[in-house]
Amino acid sequence: MKLLKLVPDDTNIKFLKVRWPFFIVSILLIAASWGLVMTKGLNYGVDFAGGQEIRVTFTETAEAPIGELRQLVGSLENGGDPVIQRFGAPNEVSIRVKLPPEAEGNPEFAEKMTREITDALKAAHSDIRIDGVDSVSGKVSGEFRNDAVFALVAAMIAVAIYIWIRFEWQFGVGGLFALFHDVSLTLGMFALFQLEFSLQIIAAILAIIGYSLNDTIVVYDRIRENLKKYRKMPLPELLDLSVNETLARTVMTSLTLLVALIPLLFFGPASLFGLTAAITLGLFVGTYSSIYMAAPMLIWMGVTSNSFVPDETVTERQERIARGEG
Structure with a gap:
């Protein structure tokens, strides 16, 4: 029996061709999100407000x-x-x-x-x-807020350091910016709709960071492999190739999660609505940021196809010429 493929093997979507319009929209959404947080504020639950x-x-x-x-x-x-x-x-x-x-x-x-x-x-x-x-109490709620902020910042910094060690520092900067984008838009949604912001939502944001990190690392890992395989390919084309090659995995993972989230969002208990809404939004923005934030950042950080190729020593060059490799 032929297996169902939601994404054909020969998919060739030019994601990076429209990177600038999407990047500008993302920056505007981040600014709007923080504007809402600063003006309307977050609707703190008893955990944070006391x-x-x-x-x-x-x-x-x-x-x-x-x-x-x-x-x-x-x-x-x-x-x-x-x-x-x-x-x-x-x-x-x-x-x-x-x-x-x-x-x-x-x-x-x-x-x-x-x-x-x-x-x-x-x-x-x-x-x-x-x-x-x-x-x-007010004292305890203040401690909760401080601990929550510390947990989010520490998670994002730890992720950036991990990607830096696993890949290169340019990848770490791109991953950190993608996570900042995801967290900002989630906070903006809670400020816009005044959904209750409690410790549950902090757990949801940490889950979003984990999902977005996982998606970003899959894309980055394929980019690193292709940088070794296609030394002469222009970077935008190489990034498009890498994203298309991981697209089937991304779509299947997202759909699997949505199968569980959508019923919970519409028919689940009211006490879990904020948690489910945050994770559902994070599912979309996390996938989006992996493609239109994390990947294009490598171009803007000056990465080229030869950026991570070790410098050739004089001895290695002489051996290469002796082998007739030019």
């Missing part, structure tokens, strides 16, 4: 009255400026309130706040069900 998070469900109401809940909780003594968002179904909401300074190191105060809010909610709506309560 405070109390109360998840409730209206068992007899089709849609939660978010405006009314915001007014109700805000009018309480310790309600402050609550953040109330739908959490899954229209009748499910997440209520987040910041803990005041006097609550630091005082679990009794946090419990009192929770009782005050839940009692007010139950008094106003008899069909409310409390699904869960989480509490994180």
